[in-house]
Amino acid sequence: MTDVLSWAAEQLGCPVRRLRPLTGGTHARTELLATGDGREVVLRVFPAGDPAVQRETRVLPLLDGLAGLAPRLLAADPDGAATGRPTLLVSRLPGDGCLAPADPRSWARQLGRTLARIHAVPVGIELRDPLAAGPTGAGPTGPTVREHWHRLVAQPRVLTHLDYWSGNTLWVGDRLTGVVDWSGAAYAPRGFDVAWCRLDLILLYDSRIADVFTDAYRSAAGSLDDVELWDRSAAMHAYGQIETWAPNYAGLGRPDLDGPALRDRLTRWTDTLTDRTPR
Template sequence: MSDAPAVPQAALTWAARAVGPRARVRHVRRLPGGTHAATHLLRIAPPKTEVVLRRFPPRDPAPAREAAVLRALDGLDARAPRLLAVDPAGRHCGAPAVLTSRVPGGADIRPADPEAAARRLGAALALVHAVPRARLSGLRDCMAAARFSAQRAGERTDEGPAAPVVAAHEERLARQPRVLTHFDYWSGNVLWEGSALSGVVDWSGAGSAPRGLDVSWCRLDLVLLHGPVLGHAVADAFHAAYESAARTEVSDLVLWDLFALRNAYRSVTTWLPNYHGLGRTDLTGEDLRARHTAWTAARLHAWRKGRS
């Protein structure tokens, strides 16, 4: 059973019991990407199935939040995992954990056709945001979480060129209608089978917020991945496809872009391991900083032009 020592036996036993009384874990494999949780693919039989175990740091509330979100998603037309079990206090797994079905496919942040991939990213996000609002009850406020997450990462939300503009208009953004929000919608949190987007994963941060939060966060990621020229075109292709699929406009898009840039102002270079883990070893911390700076300048220019 490869990679088995990385997962406590008690956690494997718990996972198997969630599948069936006679089930046993036959194979364990660490999955790439992400730094928040240790993620493993478990092959279990009988019945023969594959599940995903994600274990979080001690006292992390993410598994309980993710369980609530997965119930609200109800499979997302087979594009989101199904909840199998949750161990919020780590009583069985030695750390807070969530067990889900496996969505087919794999991560791919090096698409042969970046604009086509971005259009599929936009359509998939529209599907997320179409989850009925009645299911959002009890989910966390992602606007408040965005500020808290930035502060926990060492950010000061009053720093960076975008900060003054965002501070002056943040309440306006927060008053916009809420949708089910992924909160970390980027290219590494979707799965592909060939050129088809097969699933959206990592729901531990999800909650409710205006649609612009997810849209602007993904646009920033696309610029970081593809650079200041291609990246801008890819980000615009994503946005156009999203609005077409959602059948609505994203209000205050430029301001939302500045919101994402402000929240990532200090931490953007720390994302490098996520990109390297998924094969973009060509990127450097200097690349991420330069692309963040160029995108900030472009969006501030758009903001000033729109107000002139």
């Protein structure tokens, strides 16, 4: 079995060395590497058997860099045959995570406009449909989501990130410079990504900032149906796992959003949704 740094050096054709770990996610071990020819690249090592690398190797060429907003694939060991674990090597994008912007409204608008650009990418390959298995999750919003599930699955599909939240974006100053972690990319209705990001913004701020994001998305992408129903679906998906998100927020500078705090904020948002009459 080849050491992962030796594998990276072989793939890139030059020596590499570790610079530092990259924080903000728990799905993979992520490190910043320096190459002997002056570049910086990102190495991601996933748990054995994880299909994430296989998925990213399919979607990153499709994105073609997304005009500088998505990483480019440099090398992959999808099944860990060379390194022992699924391993991915991608270009480094400029910027760092930002969950406490100076201007949250401008920050939210950029999140909305960028998501619209992602959804506009033509899909020329077959991607999984995360709605095919039916509604999953629990919590008070579940019954309404299940009752109206036919409305969600009937909507047109686009390229979706499937984990589009602020922690998977990079920023230089007040400018969004990249979107990372494409291992979940799928073919799904636009509302899935929109509601997932709205939930993140509600956990970080409130529904007003989430609405700023949604308005910016609509301005760039056009009308969007059933936002409130998608909100209920996102809350249902998060209900059984919300405490596990705490390390992701802590790694990006929000240790105040620990398990109990996240549960409390999700509960209050769920109560708001269930108090409304479904439309």
